[in-house]
Amino acid sequence: MREHKILFTGSMGAGKTTAIASVSEVTPVMTDVANTDMASAKATTTVGFDFGLLSLDNGDRLRLFGTPGQTRFDFLWKILAQNALGIVILVDASRADPVGDLQLYVDGFAEQLRRVPCVVGVGRLGAAGAARLDALAAYLGERGFAIPVVEADVRRRDDVLLLIDTLLAQIEADMLGVQ
Amino acid sequence: MNPSSGPLVDDTLRKLAQEEAAAMARELGDIRAVVIATGDGFEIASSVRGDIEAERIAALASSIAAIGAVVSTEAKLGTSTGIMVMTDRGFAVVHAATHRGMDLVIHVIAGADALLAQVNYRVAAAARALSAA
Numbered sequence: 196m197r198e199h200k201i202l203f204t205g206s207m208g209a210g211k212t213t214a215i216a217s218v219s220e221v222t223p224v225m226t227d228v229a230n231t232d233m234a235s236a237k238a239t240t241t242v243g244f245d246f247g248l249l250s251l252d253n254g255d256r257l258r259l260f261g262t263p264g265q266t267r268f269d270f271l272w273k274i275l276a277q278n279a280l281g282i283v284i285l286v287d288a289s290r291a292d293p294v295g296d297l298q299l300y301v302d303g304f305a306e307q308l309r310r311v312p313c314v315v316g317v318g319r320l321g322a323a324g325a326a327r328l329d330a331l332a333a334y335l336g337e338r339g340f341a342i343p344v345v346e347a348d349v350r351r352r353d354d355v356l357l358l359i360d361t362l363l364a365q366i367e368a369d370m371l372g373v374q
Numbered sequence: 375m376n377p378s379s380g381p382l383v384d385d386t387l388r389k390l391a392q393e394e395a396a397a398m399a400r401e402l403g404d405i406r407a408v409v410i411a412t413g414d415g416f417e418i419a420s421s422v423r424g425d426i427e428a429e430r431i432a433a434l435a436s437s438i439a440a441i442g443a444v445v446s447t448e449a450k451l452g453t454s455t456g457i458m459v460m461t462d463r464g465f466a467v468v469h470a471a472t473h474r475g476m477d478l479v480i481h482v483i484a485g486a487d488a489l490l491a492q493v494n495y496r497v498a499a500a501a502r503a504l505s506a507a
Contacts, residue, residue: 224448226440228413229477231381240414242433243440267415267433 197255200278201359203245204304205285206296207264208237210318210349212245214285215259217355219247232265242268244275249359257359272303281362282313285349288327289319294334301338308340312365316347316358381416387473390507391419394480394500399423402496404487406464410504411435413477426483435481438468456497458490467493471501478504 203211216223226243245261260275262268276282284300286293297315301308315335320327324346332344343361347354391410398408399421407422411432420428438457446454459466464485471478480497484490 224444226437226444228436228440231412231414231416231476232379233382234379242414242436243444263437265415265433267429268437270430270434271437 198258199255199280200258200260201281201283201362202276202279203259203261203283203285204272204300205264205283205316206287206290206299207232207235207240208290209264209285209287209296210316211261211264211285212241214283214316214347214349214355214358215245215247215261217349217352218249218359219259220250221248223247240265244271251363266299266303269303276304276307279307279311281311281366282307283358283362284313284315285347286315286317286331287319288317288324289321293317293327294330297331297334301335301340308342312362312369313340313342314358314361314365315342315344316349316354317344318346318348320346381412381414381418381476383412383418386507387476387504388418390504391478394503395419395421398482398496398500402482402484402488402493404464404485405482405493406485407431407481407483409435409481410471410500411479411481413439413479418478431481431483432479435468435479438481439470439479442468456494464488465490465493467497469494469497469501471504473504473507480504 203214224246227239228242230237230240241263247259249257262272262275286297328344335342347358349355395408395410399405407426409420409428409431410418415433415436417428417432422428442454442457456469467482469480482493
């Protein structure tokens with residue numbers, strides 16, 4: 196059995212903790228504390244990391260790590276990204292500037308994104324769904340990244356599994372030399 | 375991107391926290407930094423030397439405290455009250471505190487000449503003072 200690490204990141208409230216809880220086979224480790232930031236209505240926020248486990252059909256296991264979203268915890272981003280097989284960036288499309296949010300994490304994980312695959316999961320799309328997905332994809336294209344952008348409601352297990360499958364498909368394609 | 379605006383901290387807490395931070399830095403030997411922060415990593419008060427960034431120390435403190443809380447839970451050891459980081463040139467102590475229901479963390483960074491037991495004793499006293507106010 197081999198174990199691999201997948202990292203979930205994204206802005207505060209994008210659903211990192213929820214995503215891991217949706218698929219973890221064990222009770223996730225969470226480091227949520229009371230949120231005192233007046234800019235957010237969230238009751239709690241992650242200040243350390245989230246951790247969950249997911250077994251694959253081939254017997255391998257995924258260790259799922261979630262980062263805090265706020266930049267004041269970016270020292271943890273680098274630590275948690277070490278040896279990650281892939282990165283899931285979650286974007287909350289209902290926030291004021293989803294492209295700006297995405298940029299923060301593309302910049303924050305720029306070094307890793309040169310080496311490991313990534314998928315962007317977008318939640319809370321609302322009525323302007325396709326246009327918002329296109330804007331995020333266009334931004335990534337401008338940055339020279341070929342990263343899939345998919346809609347995902349991280350409260351739904353199947354949506355989170357789709358994000359993970361999308362990552363694993365990229366990993367498999369890289370291993371097969373498929374471009 | 376929505377910027378953080380920080381916590382609403384009452385003046386009583388901020389004043390007391392600043393007094394405690396300054397007192398700890400003054401009373402204890404070889405102290406590099408004292409930072410008192412909210413549980414989610416916003417600096418409330420600090421007394422730092424050199425190029426230590428109080429805001430980053432505040433965020434570090436909350437992460438360390440939260441991870442300590444997880445360790446306590448996973449190990450069924452009750453409630454975490456503090457963490458120590460021992461290094462070859464000193465140590466850091468992170469201690470939990472509360473003030474009127476708000477979770478706080480006290481983070482002291484000390485050099486090799488500081489006395490661990492003395493720092494722990496003084497930090498615990500500061501935590502009690504913040505909780506009692």
